[in-house]
Each structure stands twice: as C-alpha cells, then as structure tokens.
Amino acid sequence: MASRIIDGLQQAIFEHRLAPGTKLSEDEVGQIYGVSRTIVRSALQSLAYSQLVTIEKNRGAFVASPSVREAHEVFEARALIEPRVAAMAAKRFNEKHTTKLTKHIAAEHEAMALGDKGKALALSGEFHLEIAHIAAHDVFTDFVQSLVKRSSLIIAMYWKRPDTTCESHSHHALMKAFSAGDAVGAEEVMRSHIVDLHSGLDLHSKKPAQMSLADALKP
Amino acid sequence: MASRIIDGLQQAIFEHRLAPGTKLSEDEVGQIYGVSRTIVRSALQSLAYSQLVTIEKNRGAFVASPSVREAHEVFEARALIEPRVAAMAAKRFNEKHTTKLTKHIAAEHEAMALGDKGKALALSGEFHLEIAHIAAHDVFTDFVQSLVKRSSLIIAMYWKRPDTTCESHSHHALMKAFSAGDAVGAEEVMRSHIVDLHSGLDLHSKKPAQMSLADALKP
DNA sequence: TGTCTAAATTTTGTATACAATACTGAATTG
DNA sequence: CAATTCAGTATTGTATACAAAATTTAGACA
Numbered sequence: 001m002a003s004r005i006i007d008g009l010q011q012a013i014f015e016h017r018l019a020p021g022t023k024l025s026e027d028e029v030g031q032i033y034g035v036s037r038t039i040v041r042s043a044l045q046s047l048a049y050s051q052l053v054t055i056e057k058n059r060g061a062f063v064a065s066p067s068v069r070e071a072h073e074v075f076e077a078r079a080l081i082e083p084r085v086a087a088m089a090a091k092r093f094n095e096k097h098t099t100k101l102t103k104h105i106a107a108e109h110e111a112m113a114l115g116d117k118g119k120a121l122a123l124s125g126e127f128h129l130e131i132a133h134i135a136a137h138d139v140f141t142d143f144v145q146s147l148v149k150r151s152s153l154i155i156a157m158y159w160k161r162p163d164t165t166c167e168s169h170s171h172h173a174l175m176k177a178f179s180a181g182d183a184v185g186a187e188e189v190m191r192s193h194i195v196d197l198h199s200g201l202d203l204h205s206k207k208p209a210q211m212s213l214a215d216a217l218k219p
Numbered sequence: 220m221a222s223r224i225i226d227g228l229q230q231a232i233f234e235h236r237l238a239p240g241t242k243l244s245e246d247e248v249g250q251i252y253g254v255s256r257t258i259v260r261s262a263l264q265s266l267a268y269s270q271l272v273t274i275e276k277n278r279g280a281f282v283a284s285p286s287v288r289e290a291h292e293v294f295e296a297r298a299l300i301e302p303r304v305a306a307m308a309a310k311r312f313n314e315k316h317t318t319k320l321t322k323h324i325a326a327e328h329e330a331m332a333l334g335d336k337g338k339a340l341a342l343s344g345e346f347h348l349e350i351a352h353i354a355a356h357d358v359f360t361d362f363v364q365s366l367v368k369r370s371s372l373i374i375a376m377y378w379k380r381p382d383t384t385c386e387s388h389s390h391h392a393l394m395k396a397f398s399a400g401d402a403v404g405a406e407e408v409m410r411s412h413i414v415d416l417h418s419g420l421d422l423h424s425k426k427p428a429q430m431s432l433a434d435a436l437k438p
Numbered sequence: 439t440g441t442c443t444a445a446a447t448t449t450t451g452t453a454t455a456c457a458a459t460a461c462t463g464a465a466t467t468g
Numbered sequence: 469c470a471a472t473t474c475a476g477t478a479t480t481g482t483a484t485a486c487a488a489a490a491t492t493t494a495g496a497c498a
Contacts, residue, residue, distance in 0.1 A: 001451095026480070036453045037480090045261065049268045058459050058480060073358040084299055139292040143362060220481095245450070255483045256450085277450060277489050 005033050005043040013052055013063055014152040015118035020065035024053065050149050064153060068203045071154045075198035078147050079191060082128065085144060086174065086190035088135035090183040097134050098179060104130060105171055125152050127171055134178075151197070158201040170196065224252050224262040232271055232282055233371040234337035239284035243272065269368050283372060287422045290373045294417035297366050298410060301347065304363060305393065305409035306402040307354035316353050317398060323349060324390055344371050346390055353397075370416070377420040389415065 009029070012018040024044060026037040033040070044061040047053035055061050066074070089097075104127050111119040125148040132141040170193035177186035228248070231237040243263060245256040252259070263280040266272035274280045285293070308316075323346050330339040344367040351360040389412035396405035 025478095027478090038452055038454090041480090042260075042264065045264060046268075049265075059461095060480065070357065073356055076356070077358045077362070080303055081299065137292055137295070138289065139296045139366075143296070147358075244448095246448090257482055257484090260450090278491095279450065 002039050002043040002046065005029065005035070005040060006046050008033065009043065009047060010052060010149070011122075014122060014156060016156045018063050020063050020153070020157060022063045024061040024063065026060070050146055052149060052153060066150065066154050066157065068158075070150075071158055071201060071203055072198075074147055074150045074154060075194060075201075077143075078151070079194045079198070081140060081143055081147070082131075082194055083187040083191040085132050085135045085137065085140050086177075087183040087187040088137060088140075089131045090178050090181055090186040092134055092136060093178040093181060098175070101127070101130060101171075101175055101178070105175065108171070121152060121155060124171075125149070131174070154201065155197075158203060160200055160202045221258050221262040221265065224248065224254070224259060225265050227252065228262065228266060229271060229368070230341075233341060233375060235375045237282050239282050239372070239376060241282045243280040243282065245279070269365055271368060271372060285369065285373050285376065287377075289369075290377055290420060290422055291417075293366055293369050293373060294413060294420075296362075297370070298413045298417070300359060300362055300366070301350075301413055302406040302410040304351050304354045304356065304359050305396075306406040307356060307359075308350045309397050309400055309402040309405040311353055311355060312397040312400060317394075320346070320349060320390075320394055320397070324394065327390070340371060340374060343390075344368070350393070373420065374416075377422060379419055379421045 009018070009024070018024075026040045026044070029044075030037050030040045044053055044055065048055045048061065051066075052064050053061050054064050104123065108120055108123045108127070111123055128148050129141070129145055132144040135141070170189065173189045174186060174193070177189050228237070228243070237243075245259045245263070248263075249256050249259045263272055263274065267274045267280065270285075271283050272280050273283050323342065327339055327342045327346070330342055347367050348360070348364055351363040354360070389408065392408045393405060393412070396408050
C-alpha cells in the first residue's frame with residue numbers, strides 16, 4: 001500500500017532526514033520499501049499534491065524546497081483560516097476534547113524535555129489538526145491539514161532558533177478559551193499564535209540552501 | 220498525458236454528462252481516450268484529490284456526489300477566503316486586468332444568451348479563479364481553484380432554477396470595485412456574492428438523486 | 439418462485455517489460 | 469584548456485501481464 005511510503009517519506013521530510021532538493025528516485029525508494037515503482041509513483045504523486053514533493057516532467061521527484069514567498073503565503077493563509085476554525089471548535093468543545101488535547105499537550109512537553117525536536121514539531125502540528133477535527137468542518141480540516149504539513153517543512157527549513165520550540169504556552173491558552181466556550185477569545189489567541197509562528201521564521205536569508213549541492217559533496 | 224483525461228472528465232462532470240455516482244471503469248475510460256489503465260489511474264487519483272471523484276478500495280472510481288453538508292461547507296469556505304482574495308486583487312488591479320475581466324464577462328453574457336448553461340457555469344467559475352490570479356497569492360489561488368471546481372459540481376447538482384444563472388450582475392459590481400481600487404468594497408461585494416450563490420442552492424432536498432440507479436435503468 | 443452457494447467473469451492492485459527522455463563522460467576540436 | 473559533440477548509461481513514461489479482490493451468473497435446494 002502506498003500510504004506506508006507516503007507516511008515514511010513525510011516523516012523523513014519533516015525531520016529533515018531528507019533535505020529539501022533531494023532527488024527521490026523511483027527505483028531507490030522502491031527498493032527501500034520493497035515495492036515496485038508503480039506504488040512509489042503513486043505515493044510521490046500524492047506527496048506532490050500536498051506540495052511536499054516537486055515533480056518535474058521526465059526528471060523525477062525532489063523534496064520540495066518552499067521559497068520565502070511560499071512560506072509567507074502559507075502562514076497568511078493559516079492566519080485567515082485557523083482563527084475561524086478555532087472559533088468553531090470553541091462552540092463544540094466538550095469534556096472528551098479536553099482530555100484528548102490535554103494528553104496532546106503533555107506529549108509535546110515530554111518530547112520537548114527529551115530534546116526530540118522532530119517529534120515535538122510533529123505533535124505541535126497535530127494539535128492544530130485536532131482542533132480542526134473538533135470544529136467538525138471537513139473542508140477547513142483538509143485545508144488546515146495541508147497547511148500544517150507545509151508548515152512543518154517550512155519550519156524545518158527556516159526556524160530561527162534551533163533550540164526553542166516555544167509553542168506550548170499558546171496551546172495552553174487555546175485550551176483555556178475552548179474550555180470556557182469562548183469563541184471570540186479562541187479566535188484571537190489562535191490568530192496571535194499563528195502570527196507568532198510566522199515571526200519565528202527567519203525569512204530574510206537570500207536563498208534556502210540548495211541541498212542537492214550539499215548532497216553532491218558526499219562521495 | 221493524463222491532463223487530457225483529467226480535463227475531459229472534469230468537463231463532463233461539470234456539464235452533468237457524467238452524473239454523480241457514475242462508475243468510472245479504468246478500462247472503459249482508457250479505451251475512450253486510447254491510453255492504458257496506468258494513465259487513467261493517475262488521472263482518477265488526481266480527480267479524487269480535488270474531490271470530483273471518489274475512489275473506493277478494490278471497487279473503483281465514481282463521480283463524486285457531494286452531500287448537502289459538503290455543499291454548505293464549500294460555500295462557507297468560499298465566504299471566508301474569497302473576500303480576502305478580492306481585497307488583495309483590488310490592491311493590485313491595473314489596466315491589463317480590466318480588459319481581461321471585461322472580455323470574460325462578455326463571454327459569460329454570450330454563453331448565457333446562447334443558452335449554453337455548461338459554458339456559462341464554467342466561465343463563471345473561471346472568473347473567480349482569474350481574480351485569485353490577480354491577487355497573486357499562490358496558496359489562496361490553489362484553495363480557490365479547488366473550491367470553484369467543487370462548486371461547479373455542487374451547482375450542477377443542487378441549483379434551484381435551471382434557467383437562471385444570475386451571476387453577471389455581481390461580477391460587474393466586482394469589476395467596478397476593482398477599477399476603483401476599493402479593497403473594502405470588493406471584499407464586501409464578494410462576500411455577498413458568495414452568500415447569494417450559496418442561497419441559490421436547494422439544499423433542503425432529502426438526498427441527492429443517486430444517479431447510479433438511474434443509470435441502472437438504461438438497458 | 440426465492441434464496442443461498444459456488445463457479446465464472448469482470449475489475450482493480452501490483453509488478454514487470456519496453457519506449458522515450460535525460461544525464462554522464464570521454465573523445466574531439468577550436 | 470574550454471567547449472562541444474556523441475555514444476553509453478541511467479531514469480522516467482507508458483503499456484502489458486499477472487495476482488487478488490469483487491461482482492455476476494448459474495444452479496441447487498427449499
């Protein structure tokens with residue numbers, strides 16, 4: 001099944017084990033996962049839809065290397081959509097959601113304490129996706145999922161301070177607004193949280209390092 | 220190339236020549252377009268990604284049949300995103316855009332006058348997409364494109380009055396706001412235009428006709 | 439008749455084979 | 469020595485072949 005390959009590549013991209021620009025040869029990927037190119041092609045096509053991979057005709061697939069401009073756009077989109085989603089979630093929030101999100105925040109803390117940056121980043125993204133699920137709006141959920149995935153790659157590329165993840169505070173504040181059923185508050189907290197994330201990026205560097213070159217140094 | 224098949228199927232879906240629920244057999248589609256199943260599968264996967272087709276494991280692909288709920292969600296999303304896009308477009312608007320949109324509106328009028336409902340619907344969707352291009356925000360443009368496509372299918376299924384298309388007035392008002400560089404005005408016109416479209420749907424019917432049954436009557 | 443079962447058929451899922459295109463590098467030439 | 473051409477190699481694009489699953493059909497039985 002292709003989903004195993006999609007997940008594997010996604011994870012590797014988010015954790016920067018596959019650097020932006022890296023060539024994803026169909027044969028190579030197929031041998032690693034023990035499947036034929038047919039499946040790999042399907043997986044790569046799927047990853048291309050979610051913009052984590054770029055496919056060039058007759059040249060193959062590469063790990064995406066989002067531009068500074070694209071990074072801005074993704075966070076502008078999040079700043080428009082997610083506050084609305086948070087407001088919707090606040091209106092539907094109940095006890096079950098509390099326990100689920102609480103666990104999530106705890107897991108984030110733990111990952112951060114252990115210094116597992118990759119896992120912390122993944123969990124932080126899942127938190128936003130979980131909120132969309134609570135809002136129970138499939139169209140917005142799809143958008144948020146897409147934006148969160150792209151953000152994971154963008155953060156992996158452009159995050160200013162490799163040490164800090166600095167998220168948990170906002171997530172706690174969101175929880176509070178949800179518990180109080182405060183839609184307006186949740187909306188505002190979410191907006192400023194997204195703006196924070198956006199401003200935590202270093203989007204002034206001339207160009208993202210073209211990793212395919214770095215890769216070329218290897219042999 | 221798969222794009223020919225994607226376009227062909229899309230057009231057929233929008234124009235209701237392929238009814239929601241219709242089975243899209245890989246072999247059948249492949250023979251029609253003179254390509255192998257490989258290409259057809261790729262095309263169907265692409266259409267599934269844009270939600271115009273539903274793929275069920277081991278059962279195949281079917282023309283999507285968006286639910287009433289999905290219809291509401293799509294237009295709610297449009298009502299959030301497109302006004303913002305319109306405001307951005309208003310700020311970047313110039314002469315070249317005027318001529319392009321004017322032509323577009325004329326074409327819509329013509330199609331409507333000729334009673335070509337399918338073409339009028341397609342042009343109306345393209346108008347919204349054109350605005351997104353003017354706004355020059357790739358992320359929002361992708362979202363608008365996706366939403367417009369889904370809207371085309373939804374309108375084909377749920378539109379109240381088969382005769383009226385009733386759009387051109389709003390499109391003209393949008394043009395006016397753009398020309399004046401009036402971002403706030405454009406935003407508001409767009410919002411009410413989307414709400415109009417939304418309320419032009421008949422979303423009270425118990426269930427969309429399951430066309431696969433109607434199809435079964437054929438032989 | 440109507441329903442259940444099982445073989446036969448069709449259709450999708452996956453792997454492989456062949457074709458077309460792009461990449462690599464050595465030989466050649468200015 | 470730089471640039472260029474032209475094989476040879478490697479990789480992607482597409483078609484086909486085989487495997488697995490679902491659907492259909494036929495027949496048995498009540």
